[in-house]
Amino acid sequence: xxxxxTHLWPEFIIERxxxxxxxxxxxxxxxxxxxxxxxxxxxxxxxxxxxxxxxxRCQVFCPTHALTIRPNPTxxxxxxxxxxxxxxxxxxxxxxxxxxxxxxxxxxxxSIYWDHLLLNxxxxxxxxxxxxxxxxxxxxxxxxxxxxxxxxxxxELPGGPVVPVTQMTPLVPIETPIIFSAMSYGAISYNAQxxxxxxxxxxxTLANTGEGGWPREFRKFHDNVIxxxxxxxxxxxxxxxxxxxxxxxxxxQGAKPGIGxxxxxxxxxxxxxxxxxxxxxxxxxxxxxxxxxxSIEDLGMLIHALKEATRYEKxxxxxxxxxxxxxxxxxxxxxxxxxxxxxxxxxGGTGAAPKIIRDNVGIPIELALAQVDERLRKEGIRQxxxxxVAGGFRNSGDVIxxxxxxxxxxxxxxxxxVAIGCTLCQKCYTGKCAWGITTNRPDLxxxxxxDQCTExxxxxxxxxxxxxxxxLGGMGINxxxxxxxxxxxxxxxxxxxxxxxALGVKGAxx
Amino acid sequence: xxxxxxxxxxxxDDKLHDACGIFAMMSRSGRTFAGDIxxxxxxxxxxxxxxxxxxxxxxGIYPDWPELFAFHLMFETKEAKAETEKYLHQHFSSMxxxxxxxxxxxxxxxxxxxxxxxLRPNHHLLEGLSEDDFVVQRVxxxxxxxxxAFVFSSGRNMGVFKAVGHTEDVGRFxxxxxxxxxxxxxxxxxxxxxxxxxxxxxxxxxxxxxxVHNGEISSYGTNRNYLEMQGYFCTMHxxxxxxxxxxDLLARRHGLPIEMVCKVMAPPLWKDIDQMAQAxxxxxxxxRVIYGPLLMNGPxxxxxxxxxxxxxxxxxxxxxxxxxxxxxxxxYIASEEAPIRLVEPTLDRVWIPKGGEPVIVRLDDAAxxxxxxxxxxxxx
Numbered sequence: 030x031x032x033x034x035t036h037l038w039p040e041f042i043i044e045r046x047x048x049x050x051x052x053x054x055x056x057x058x059x060x061x062x063x064x065x066x067x068x069x070x071x072x073x074x075x076x077x078x079x080x081x082x083x084x085x086r087c088q089v090f091c092p093t094h095a096l097t098i099r100p101n102p103t104x105x106x107x108x109x110x111x112x113x114x115x116x117x118x119x120x121x122x123x124x125x126x127x128x129x130x131x132x133x134x135x136x137x138x139x140s141i142y143w144d145h146l147l148l149n150x151x152x153x154x155x156x157x158x159x160x161x162x163x164x165x166x167x168x169x170x171x172x173x174x175x176x177x178x179x180x181x182x183x184x185e186l187p188g189g190p191v192v193p194v195t196q197m198t199p200l201v202p203i204e205t206p207i208i209f210s211a212m213s214y215g216a217i218s219y220n221a222q223x224x225x226x227x228x229x230x231x232x233x234t235l236a237n238t239g240e241g242g243w244p245r246e247f248r249k250f251h252d253n254v255i256x257x258x259x260x261x262x263x264x265x266x267x268x269x270x271x272x273x274x275x276x277x278x279x280x281x282q283g284a285k286p287g288i289g290x291x292x293x294x295x296x297x298x299x300x301x302x303x304x305x306x307x308x309x310x311x312x313x314x315x316x317x318x319x320x321x322x323x324s325i326e327d328l329g330m331l332i333h334a335l336k337e338a339t340r341y342e343k344x345x346x347x348x349x350x351x352x353x354x355x356x357x358x359x360x361x362x363x364x365x366x367x368x369x370x371x372x373x374x375x376x377g378g379t380g381a382a383p384k385i386i387r388d389n390v391g392i393p394i395e396l397a398l399a400q401v402d403e404r405l406r407k408e409g410i411r412q413x414x415x416x417x418v419a420g421g422f423r424n425s426g427d428v429i430x431x432x433x434x435x436x437x438x439x440x441x442x443x444x445x446x447v448a449i450g451c452t453l454c455q456k457c458y459t460g461k462c463a464w465g466i467t468t469n470r471p472d473l474x475x476x477x478x479x480d481q482c483t484e485x486x487x488x489x490x491x492x493x494x495x496x497x498x499x500x501l502g503g504m505g506i507n508x509x510x511x512x513x514x515x516x517x518x519x520x521x522x523x524x525x526x527x528x529x530x531a532l533g534v535k536g537a538x539x
Numbered sequence: 540x541x542x543x544x545x546x547x548x549x550x551x552d553d554k555l556h557d558a559c560g561i562f563a564m565m566s567r568s569g570r571t572f573a574g575d576i577x578x579x580x581x582x583x584x585x586x587x588x589x590x591x592x593x594x595x596x597x598x599g600i601y602p603d604w605p606e607l608f609a610f611h612l613m614f615e616t617k618e619a620k621a622e623t624e625k626y627l628h629q630h631f632s633s634m635x636x637x638x639x640x641x642x643x644x645x646x647x648x649x650x651x652x653x654x655x656x657x658l659r660p661n662h663h664l665l666e667g668l669s670e671d672d673f674v675v676q677r678v679x680x681x682x683x684x685x686x687x688a689f690v691f692s693s694g695r696n697m698g699v700f701k702a703v704g705h706t707e708d709v710g711r712f713x714x715x716x717x718x719x720x721x722x723x724x725x726x727x728x729x730x731x732x733x734x735x736x737x738x739x740x741x742x743x744x745x746x747x748x749x750x751v752h753n754g755e756i757s758s759y760g761t762n763r764n765y766l767e768m769q770g771y772f773c774t775m776h777x778x779x780x781x782x783x784x785x786x787d788l789l790a791r792r793h794g795l796p797i798e799m800v801c802k803v804m805a806p807p808l809w810k811d812i813d814q815m816a817q818a819x820x821x822x823x824x825x826x827r828v829i830y831g832p833l834l835m836n837g838p839x840x841x842x843x844x845x846x847x848x849x850x851x852x853x854x855x856x857x858x859x860x861x862x863x864x865x866x867x868x869x870x871y872i873a874s875e876e877a878p879i880r881l882v883e884p885t886l887d888r889v890w891i892p893k894g895g896e897p898v899i900v901r902l903d904d905a906a907x908x909x910x911x912x913x914x915x916x917x918x919x
Contacts, residue, residue, distance in 0.1 A: 155755040155837055156858055163856055168809045170828045177793045178829050191796055192818070193825045200828060409768045412829075504757055507856060510827075511758030511836035518760065 036120045039078035042101050049095035050074060056087035056096060061461040061473055084454035086463035118384065130291075131384040132457030132467065134284055134376045134421050134443060141376075142395035142528070143427045147537060149518040151505035158507050160498035166508040167494055169438055171275070171415040172200040172344035173368040198368070199344050201274050204233035205494040206432060206509060209486075210419055210442030211257050211279065211348070213241025215292050215301040215313065216380035216457070220477040221466045224449060226250040227479060228486035237440070238264075240279055240290050240315065242304035248272050255346065258335065260289050261315035263305040267338060275369065276335050277346035278328070280319060283377025283420045286350030286391045289315030291381040296460040298469045329365035336366070344368035344415075350390075351375065351397035351420065356404035363405065363414045371440065372397050374420025378443045380467055381458035394420040395434065399532045402435025402514055411435075411514075425496035434532065435514040448489045449482040559729055559741070559753040560587030560706075563842040563872040564882075565722035565849045569906025570868065571599055574715025577723040580878035582707035587874060588727025590646075592740030593709040594701025596692075596749040596844060597720035599910045605696040606913060607657040608674055608746075611639060613737055614652040615687030623681055623688045630677055631658040639700075639713065646708030651737060655698070671746055671791065678745075683774070689738045694747025695846070696910060701740035709740075721902065721910060722849050724842045726751035739775065743783040747845045750786065752779040753874060754839025754859045765832035785833045786843055797843075797850050798897060803830040805855045805895035842872055846911040847902035855895035863898045864889040870900045 043064065052072060056065040064080045065087060067073075081098065088096045105116060118129050151157040158165070181194045209225045216239065223246075229236035230253040237255040242264020247254070256273035258265055270276055282290070292301075292313035302309040322328050332345050339345075346369035347362050349355065359370050374394025379387065398418050405411040418431050419440035428439045443453070450464035457467035465476035501509065504518050512518060520537040521529045529536060562580040564572065577595060601609050610627070614620040627634060639653040660673050668676070678690045692699035697720075700713040706727040710716075726741035742749040756762065756778035763773050763781055769792075771784040782804070789795045789803055803826055807815075812823045827834075838858030842851045851872040853861040864871040864879045865888045871879040876889060892898050902910060 151757070155757060158856070164808050164810070166809055174829050176829075178795065178799075178825055180795065180799070191799060191822070193822055195825060195829070197825060197828075406764055406768055411764075411768060412832075505755070505838070506757045506836045508831075508834055508836060510831035511761050511834050513761055513832070514764050515758060515760035518757075 033124055035124060037079075037117060037124075038103060039081065039101050040117075041078060041081040041083045041098055043076040043078055043081055044097040044099070045074060045076065046095045046097075049093040051093055051095075053092060055090050055092060059086045059090045059463060061086075061463040061468070061470070062456075082454045082456045083452075084456070084463050085452045129384040130381055130458045131387055131455050132378075132380055132382070133453050133455045134378040135387055136453075136455070137388055139375060140393055140528075141421075142393055142524070142532065143423075143430055145521055145524050145528075146395075146430050146519050146532070146534065147522060148426075148429065148433070148500060148504065149520070150503040155505040157505055158502035160495070160502045163502070164507060165498040165502060167205050167497060168202055169206050169509060170200040170202050171369055171417070171437060173198045173414055174200070174412045176412065199342055201235070201344060202233075203235060203438060205490055206436075206438035206497075207428060207490055207493060208234055208255075208417065208438055208440050209236040209445055210378070210440040211237035211239040211255075211277070212380070212442055213239030213257075213263075213290070213292070214244055214304055215241040215296055215469065216290075217467055218462075218465055218469060218474040218477060219244065219300065220474050220479050220482070221446075221449070223247060223479045224477065224482035224486060225445065226254060227483040228490065229253040231483060231487050232490045234490065235274065237277065238273075241292070241301070241313075242306065243269055243272070244300070244304050257348075258331075259315055260317070260319045261313060263307065263313065263315075270335065270338050270343075273343065275344050275346055276339060277348055277369070277371065278319070278331060278335070278367075279348045280322070280328075281348065281350030281352070281373065282379060283350045283373030283375055283391055283394070284379030285382040285386045286352055288317045288383070288386060291315075291458070293381060293458055293460060296469050301469055325361040325365055328362065328367075332366040346371055346417070348373060350377075351392050351394050352390075353392065355392070355397045356400045359401040360404055360408055360410070363410050367414055369415045369417060370401070371417040371419060372401060373440075374398075374418070376421030377419050378421070378446075379457075394418050394431075396528075396531050398431060398436055399434045399516075403533055406435075406514070425493035425500070428493060429497050429500050429512070430519060432509060432512050433515055433519050435516075437513065445486055445489065448485045449477065559751075560584035560727045560874045561725065561751045561753050561840060561842055561872070562874070562878055563722070563724040563751070563844070563849060563851065564869060565598075565844075565900045566869045567900060567903055567906070568868040569599070569721045569902055569910055571719035571721050572723065574710055574718050574720070574723065576882050577725045578707050578710035578715060580873065580882050581710065581725050581727055583878040583881050584727065584873070584875060585705060585707065587729065588706060589729045590703075590705045591730050592701070592703055592728035593706025594699060594726055594740040594742055594751075595706075595710060595713075595715060596697065596699045596722075596724045596742040596744065596751070597715070597718055598697040598722040598747075598844060598846070599720045600698055600718045601657070601696050602910070604657050605911060607633065607659055608670075608693055608695055609698055610656045610658055610678075610690055611692035611698055611700070612654050612656070612681075613689045613691060614654065617652070619685060619687030620652055620654065623685050626677075626681065626685065627656060627658065630661055630664060630673075631656075632661045633657070633659040640717075641712050642714055644704075644708050644712040647702055647704045647712040650702070650712075655692075674746060675787075691738055692744055694744065694749075695913065697747050697749075697846070699742050699744050699749060701742065702737050703740065721906065722844055722900075724749060724751050724844055724849070726753075739777070741779060743777075743779050745783055745787045746791075748783065748786055748791070748843065749845070750779055750783045750841060750843050752782055752839060752841045754778070754841070754854065755837050756781060756835050756839060757837030758834060761832050762835065782835065782839075782841060782843075785835075789830070789833070790845075797848060797899060799826065800843075801850060801852045801895075801897035802826055803833050804835045805852055806834060807895065808855070840874065847907045849900045851892065851898040853892060853894050853896075857894035861892055862889065863892050870898065872898065
């Protein structure tokens, strides 16, 4: 086979202001995609634009701001049907014969309903509440709740002491309705996972291990960790299950509904192989389904097997990708014994997924959330499970709208990574992340200082929590539980009637 | 049927907004008072209402038939009355009907036909239901299915009287000065729309449970969702309705003591719960976790009452006024101190209850046995 000349052209253009460049070679050292090189003979820094992924690492670290990285303005003849992205993918496939891989969440303009929902605020008949001066409560308990409280009373007299005799189910409190999504060690770096767990512990919320096992050194964060049991069963043993606060069965992922997790062999280093219990350098491809779950009754058996293994002391969560018949599936999951249901929407992130699946399979989280919440209420089983949602939450406005649509709490992944450096270059699957987040190369991983990242992450949680409190207070509400499913505080703009019906909200002005 | 939702809320707002004045008084020893006392108190707070609704609940007013359910009905037409009476005959064994006594008053216009019936459920029709549940179902049937009929009171040895108009006028129209009650609660409305429907005035009632309410419930959507799961349908779209249903669910169906009902509606803050001793921490955590959707958020003062018991409660950050006072065996509750001072110038004690701290008044045992021989509600 002859060497093929690539028909691709650079996606990004690197512009170097030579008046500013001091030849310090920071860009050369920072770029993990081998774009920049320094030629001492000519005292010149060169750039190979073709390698650039647009991650902005060099630009941010250039001490003299000599660099500008921007999308290549070169365009073929404009064509509404055959857009540049299509041309690129076609050419890549013609040159490789493979599935086009990508990382992060869907980047297409598929209806983002958060941008079409607006919040209410109190005026006159009801005072808004100032969270700087009045209490404002965000605490949330995750897990199955009993239907009612039963009391025992010591005396028959009214006013006598009462003691609740209701057997409480295992519940996990979080101090803000924001949790860090499932992101596995291997897909993300050791330091990235450590930062997430440290931040969750510092703030009183939770971080999810993802499906790649749980490094032993991180077990000390056990009060703030959800462990995953996915189709690959990586790293799962009795201790793993019992060390965690919540056990989550992963059946699907919003970025790639219908297929299992992908971890390219390049990222399976010695430590990753030990944690996952797989050979070093081997691709870790989780089976598409869980092979012991081909039906809802099988799911019930796994749920109860995990409850047995953890002595009925931990809520069992079940995560699915948001797909067409999510409401019926969710109802079955609750009846099969799930204490927490997780829905991951089409904008959910990933470390590696076939691009065609990421961009075309699943539904927006807003619609799935609204319909699942409504279905569970109609069936009278809403309090039997907490409802967590994931998939592209960008700010506290998205979070509070999700609560009003019926979510108990929200998983964030991409937003947390942006807080510690990520610029959404979508090259997580290459293992070369210049920011040290989705790589296991020691020289790159060490770029991520866990203590500094923990500070950035707790700052993010604090900022969002403050914003949520401000918005809640504006609505005249001082406890998050009073907004949950309270869609009267939402109005829609720019939506069709069927979309408003699906979301269960009125149009603005009504 | 009267389309209650349309009558109550012709603009199809999410819910009605009211602001109001409330007054209540109760004697622990069962001493009774004529209705001119609450009428005088409400007249003093005239400006808190706007004439679009007022009403009273009175306990102990039918001492001759304490075991019979006293139904107060409003009818739009004679046909509605005939149909309702036929229905009542089918389901109740003893039945005495009479017009509710009224005197003409210039402030009260377009009155519907007002009748009351003293009823005993037909026992062979109970089919395992308690008498209370049987009555609730009959009331729901009449209100939702019979065109032009509305039951606005259905408890034993108590009655609700309400109308469109200023509260003091409503009281005089219904001749409340001729009734003697050991407990009175009263309410004037200031709705923020122009709806004027007699059934929409306070108190709201289910069986002998009544609620008068001043405030706006910001958690209405959450409360309503939860209550719908429990089989209550909010046909009137008022926030007072969700309080009445929450009270019925918690106190009657789930058997919570009234102080616990208050702690569901206005729970202690988590930061306070965290500081409590183990037993209380468990109790309040359990209540909040399970009944979180029934937390009443937003500004409110409410007075709830049922047989032999009255409770006043303000929201946990005290966004609506509530004053309590005591003189001998009588407790007074009002939106303002002035009406209490007007009807009882010498008081032993006047205080402003803390947010979320209920003021509970109970009949003593002897008075209870006399007024409500069927006994207190007991926990199961």
